[in-house]
Amino acid sequence: xxxxxxxxxxxxxxxxxxxxxxxxxxxxxxxxxxxxxxxxxxxxxxxxxxxxxxxxxxxxxxxxxxxxxxxxxxxxxxxxxxxxxxxxxxxxxxxxxxxxxxxxxxxxxxxxxxxxxxxxxxxxxxxxxxxxxxxxxxxxxxxxxxxxxxxxxxxxxxxxxxxxxxxxxxxxxxxxxxxxxxxxxxxxxxxxxxxxxxxxxxxxxxxxxxxxxxxxxxxxxxxxxxxxxxxxxxxxxxxxxxxxxxxxxxxxxxxx
Amino acid sequence: xxxxxxxxxxxxxxxxxxxxxxxxxxxxxxxxxxxxxxxxxxxxxxxxxxxxxxxxxxxxxxxxxxxxxxxxxxxxxxxxxxxxxxxxxxxxxxxxxxxxxxxxxxxxxxxxxxxxxxxxxxxxxxxxxxxxxxxxxxxxxxxxxxxxxxxxxxxxxxxxxxxxxxxxxxxxxxxxxxxxxxxxxxxxxxxxxxxxxxxxxxxxxxxxxxxxxxxxxxxxxxxxxxxxxxxxxxxxxxxxxxxxxxxxxxxxxxxxxxxxxxxxxxxxxxxxxxxxxxxxxxxxxxx
Numbered sequence: 314x315x316x317x318x319x320x321x322x323x324x325x326x327x328x329x330x331x332x333x334x335x336x337x338x339x340x341x342x343x344x345x346x347x348x349x350x351x352x353x354x355x356x357x358x359x360x361x362x363x364x365x366x367x368x369x370x371x372x373x374x375x376x377x378x379x380x381x382x383x384x385x386x387x388x389x390x391x392x393x394x395x396x397x398x399x400x401x402x403x404x405x406x407x408x409x410x411x412x413x414x415x416x417x418x419x420x421x422x423x424x425x426x427x428x429x430x431x432x433x434x435x436x437x438x439x440x441x442x443x444x445x446x447x448x449x450x451x452x453x454x455x456x457x458x459x460x461x462x463x464x465x466x467x468x469x470x471x472x473x474x475x476x477x478x479x480x481x482x483x484x485x486x487x488x489x490x491x492x493x494x495x496x497x498x499x500x501x502x503x504x505x506x507x508x509x510x511x512x513x514x515x516x517x518x519x520x521x522x523x524x525x526x527x528x529x530x531x532x533x534x535x536x537x538x539x540x541x542x543x544x545x546x547x548x549x550x551x552x553x554x555x556x557x558x559x560x561x562x563x564x565x566x567x568x569x
Numbered sequence: 570x571x572x573x574x575x576x577x578x579x580x581x582x583x584x585x586x587x588x589x590x591x592x593x594x595x596x597x598x599x600x601x602x603x604x605x606x607x608x609x610x611x612x613x614x615x616x617x618x619x620x621x622x623x624x625x626x627x628x629x630x631x632x633x634x635x636x637x638x639x640x641x642x643x644x645x646x647x648x649x650x651x652x653x654x655x656x657x658x659x660x661x662x663x664x665x666x667x668x669x670x671x672x673x674x675x676x677x678x679x680x681x682x683x684x685x686x687x688x689x690x691x692x693x694x695x696x697x698x699x700x701x702x703x704x705x706x707x708x709x710x711x712x713x714x715x716x717x718x719x720x721x722x723x724x725x726x727x728x729x730x731x732x733x734x735x736x737x738x739x740x741x742x743x744x745x746x747x748x749x750x751x752x753x754x755x756x757x758x759x760x761x762x763x764x765x766x767x768x769x770x771x772x773x774x775x776x777x778x779x780x781x782x783x784x785x786x787x788x789x790x791x792x793x794x795x796x797x798x799x800x801x802x803x804x805x806x807x808x809x810x811x812x813x814x815x816x817x818x819x820x821x822x823x824x825x826x827x828x829x830x831x832x833x834x835x836x837x838x839x840x841x842x843x844x845x846x847x848x849x850x851x852x853x854x855x856x
Contacts, residue, residue, distance in 0.1 A: 449819065536802075
């Protein structure tokens, strides 16, 4: 398949996505905003609007080549985010890392689904959680700076963090059954929740921290679902406190 | 990299199908949870406890208590003057690019959070003692959650002391009087107890998420979210007990976070409840 044909397919999918999301962005904005300050509303609506502009094209590691020839049903994200300039560069680096992590997890789910070994509820769960991660990536993209209008440099498409992908893709390709795949999913979600906990203790900007605070609990919830499905010991999926023990440290897993 | 075109088409088609199938349910879920005008969520709450259907900002003097930019879950444009108690909470800035928190608000949020944890411990004890939790696994879950809330309260007390404040180790009076006590009185079976637990855990989880964007230091935000993530885990288990979607939303909302009326300021509760807070044992199942 040529890249042109692939792009046409994803554009078609995104058109459907946008059509369905037309009123949903207002609903989400209402749900998340609930404020009367016009400037805040405008700023936050931009944040939320980016959730509806489709996710990013995912670049898969070569280790996933046999199963992944997959791209999530969305076109490449355009850098239309508006954001306060108050977010320091160190925080922006961390936000980009988190976005890459989300896309990597989304891509890993796509790989798991493509094996055909997940059926029924685990399959639907994988699809749902993959969508969640796509939305997380979109939301994080909304925090990133918008290119200056005079900037003619082609927009960089956010990509899955390949170093994170290669942590999981060999396990996915060699997974013998659904249980093995669910274990991978549990490990991914546990790592994601831990990583966001690390981010909460690192981010300096309140907006970035606030966004992460809406995402971290969801990764934790994802881990519970897989942990229960696998009948893992409860202390593995119901800790008293979220720790950073399983975090993917950005310094070690920075996207290449 | 080789791209299998048939596989791509199949996955995209499946994704579109799933997405289209999910959207009506997602919209419905949003309406149920977030739509003020639908009344669905408020009706459910009203039927249970008679919680006020609108949150309101507190006004201390001429300043809004919490920055409107950050109170994504806290309500409407109507502002209400603080009526009683003499407790005042300094108002932080409310512009979009100015951090919304303050050191005074840090203490308020920590003390409020601790009061919610104490309320949860107390409520779960009442639930356990009621004999209404008849499924062993549900009883075990509630006991586990209770012990974890105990731990959470300890961390919050420690954080409060570190800031030079005094821990608030009493159950949140506003939430107790307005939500928990009436609900426990009306509870006649396990399902009702689980509903109360969902409300408590949801309030806690959303309060912590909200605080994650308000607290002024990364250390405090990490501390609060180390707890908030676990409250969200509790919620998932409870949703599953109810037979519902264990992860209904892609983001933790804040609309149902603890209202400002429930805050515990430096001098105590912002709003003094109209009845003494008691968490009484529910009536047993009627014959």
